[in-house]
Amino acid sequence: LHQLESYLFFKCSNITDIEIPNSVTSIGEEVFSECSSLSYIVIPNGVTSLESGIFSWCSDLSNITIGNGVISIGDIAFYECISLTSIIIPNNAISIGDNAFSGCYALTSIIIPNSIKSLGTAVFYECSSLKTIVIPNSITSIGMTAFYDCYSLTNITIPDSVISIGESAFYECLSLTTMIIPNRVTSIEYSTFYGCLSLSRIKIGTSVSSIKPSAFSECSRLLNITFGNKVTSIGKSAFDRCFSLITVKLPNSITSIGGNAFSDCLSLRNITFGNKVESIGENAFNRCFSLANIVIPNSVISIGEFAFYNCPNLSSITIGKKVESIGESAFSGCYSLTNITIKTTKNITESIAVNAFDGCLVSYLFYETTEFTLISFDGFQNKVQAIKFNISNSKSIRKIQEITSLPSLSHFTKLKYIIIQNINDLTIPESFAKGDDIEIFIANNIKYIDPYAFKDCSISKFTYLGTDKLEGNFLKNAKSCQEVITSSEYNYNKIGGKAINLKFNKVTGKYEKPNNNIGKIIGIVVGVLAALIIIGVIGFIIYKRKSAKKADNSNIDEEENNIVAENP
Structure with missing residues (x-):
């Protein structure tokens, strides 16, 4: 047989x-x-x-x-x-x-x-x-x-010999704790490690260029990811519901983050984006309850719908220079979001969904650009309390020289603080702000303030730490101005038509009372100088008179001598 x-x-x-x-x-x-x-x-x-x-x-x-x-x-x-x-x-x-x-x-x-x-x-x-x-x-x-x-x-x-790992290869390996992806593997396929509940650490090889959808979805105990430096894309839901993930640092090679990529990562506190990311997909960080702050890199062009939806602890964001659109409810439900730093090189207000910031208690806008995105955004008019300008390093598409003044802030009904640091040659226009108990701080020299810039303001404190003299009655024309502070190097007793209350010494860091006796001292000095001049003039007259008298006496003596000579 x-x-x-x-x-x-x-x-x-x-x-x-x-x-x-x-x-x-x-x-x-x-x-x-x-x-x-x-x-x-x-x-x-x-x-x-x-x-x-x-x-x-x-x-x-x-x-x-x-x-x-x-x-x-x-x-x-x-x-x-x-x-x-x-x-x-x-x-x-x-x-x-x-x-x-x-x-x-x-x-x-x-x-x-x-x-x-x-x-x-x-x-x-x-x-x-x-x-x-x-x-x-x-x-x-x-x-x-x-x-x-x-x-x-x-x-x-x-082993290092492996060059490919198929889809769902380790799907729901519930007890698997660690994984090192060899350097020859070029892609982590769909659902490769989906549901590996005990997986806590993973190191991704240096040749991996893409992480496909759901690759590490529901790895609920995943604490640490080390990315290779050739990863260019993170697929949809790649790390969603990785409940234990705390920190993510993406390599500079990544250009796109797919929808739901990190959604429901409940413990995620910090996310560092690479400098080549161009798009953040819809729901990418949806319900990341612990996320505290994010900086959208200058490479990002679009932020998808619900990208950061319901991140209740997110307190601050920085919108990078190239952002052109922010989708529906992108930051909706971020109840702690108060601070937004804006660097966009285009005014993209019209490309921001009207509900993009629903539920956000945004109170502080910080501009590092001359493209004043969100200034006219309807959702902020009754929320923003402080606005800061620091645009000296702006590289907006429109040249700074084409913009002559800061935008009007008069539509912000709850505005309490205006901070102006470096605005180059921009000026402050008429009807710049409106409201009561507004504090204005200007850190450096400013070219010009319109005389009626604050006509609708009750100013609680006005601080100017520049040294150049500012002309005009812009403070006098305000509804009121309670306190005026300047730099100790500002060599004048008034500004904006108002007397200065305090001067700030940048060296000592202390406030000083202005020297109000300068006028009196000058008057005394002038008076003394005038008296000295008068005394000098009188002395000169007396001297001239004495000289003339001596001359007359000499003439008389000479005449008498001649008479005697003629009559011996």
Whole structure:
């Protein structure tokens, strides 16, 4: 006997064991398929191949010896051999087919020889008891769903020889704790590590360029991710519901962040974007409850719908220079969002969805640009309390020289603080602000303030730390101005038509009373100088008179001498 034909013992459910003679060299497909009582078998050394389905659904098969001559194990060869606990694959084997050990629920360990080049699709699918497996350096690819639902697998080392890992390869490996992606792998496919609940750390190889959708979704204990420096895209839901993730630092290579990429990362506090990110997808950071602040890099062009929806602890954001659009409800529900720094080089107010900031208690706008995005945004008119301008480093599309003045802030009904640091040659226009108890702070020299800039303001404090003289009655024309402070280097007693109350010494950091006796001192000095001049003039007159008298006496004496000479 040299051959066992395909399906020879198919569904022979009463066979408990069988002895195959050594003369057999060929065993066909599904020869023992569904022999549900078969518990033990020895494959002779002369057999070279275990064909497709040869022991599929042998539910009682717990032990098997495979001869050294076997070089290939076919598809579904041991499919759902639910009692099989261990197996030794011969060192001569070069291939293991798809689903070869799929559904072997009792399989706890397996050694793969160095001769195997690849692990096929679903090769260990739902081997829920598999705890350890050694993948040799000969393996170059791991197929789709290869270890899908291997709940007990705690540790696996992927050798550097591997260049591809298929979709859902480690899907819901609930006990897997750490993973290092080899440097030759170029992509992390769809759902590769989906639902690996115990996975806490992962290091992504240097050749990985893309992380596909749901790659690490629901890795609820993931604490740390180390990205390679060639990753360019993060797919949809790639890290969503990674509840334990605290900090994410994205490499500069990343250009896009997909929708829901980090949604429901409840512990995420800090996200550092690379400097090449161009788009943040819809719902990308939706419900990141712990996120405190974000800086949108200057490379970002679009912020998608609901991108940061319901991040209740988010308190500040910086909108980068190239942002052109902010989608529906992008920051809606960010109840702690109070500070927005704006660097956009275009005024994109019309490209911001009307509900983009619904529920945000925005009270502070900080402009580092001459493109005054959000100044006219309807949602802020009754919220903003402070506005700061510091635009000396602005590189807006419109040249600074084309803009002559700051925008009017008179529509902000609750405005209390205006801070002006560096505005180059921009001026403050008429009807600049409106309201009561407004504090105005100007840190540096300013070119001009319109005389009626504050005509609708009750100013509680006006501070000017520049040194250049400001002309005009802009403070006198205000509704009121309670306190006026200037730099100690401002050499005048009035500003804007109002007397100065205090002067701030930048060296000592202290406030000083202005010297109001300067006028009196000048008057005294002038008076003394005038008196001295008068005294000098009087002395000169007296001197001239005395000189004239002496001259007259000399003339008289000379005349008398002549008379005497003429009458001896």
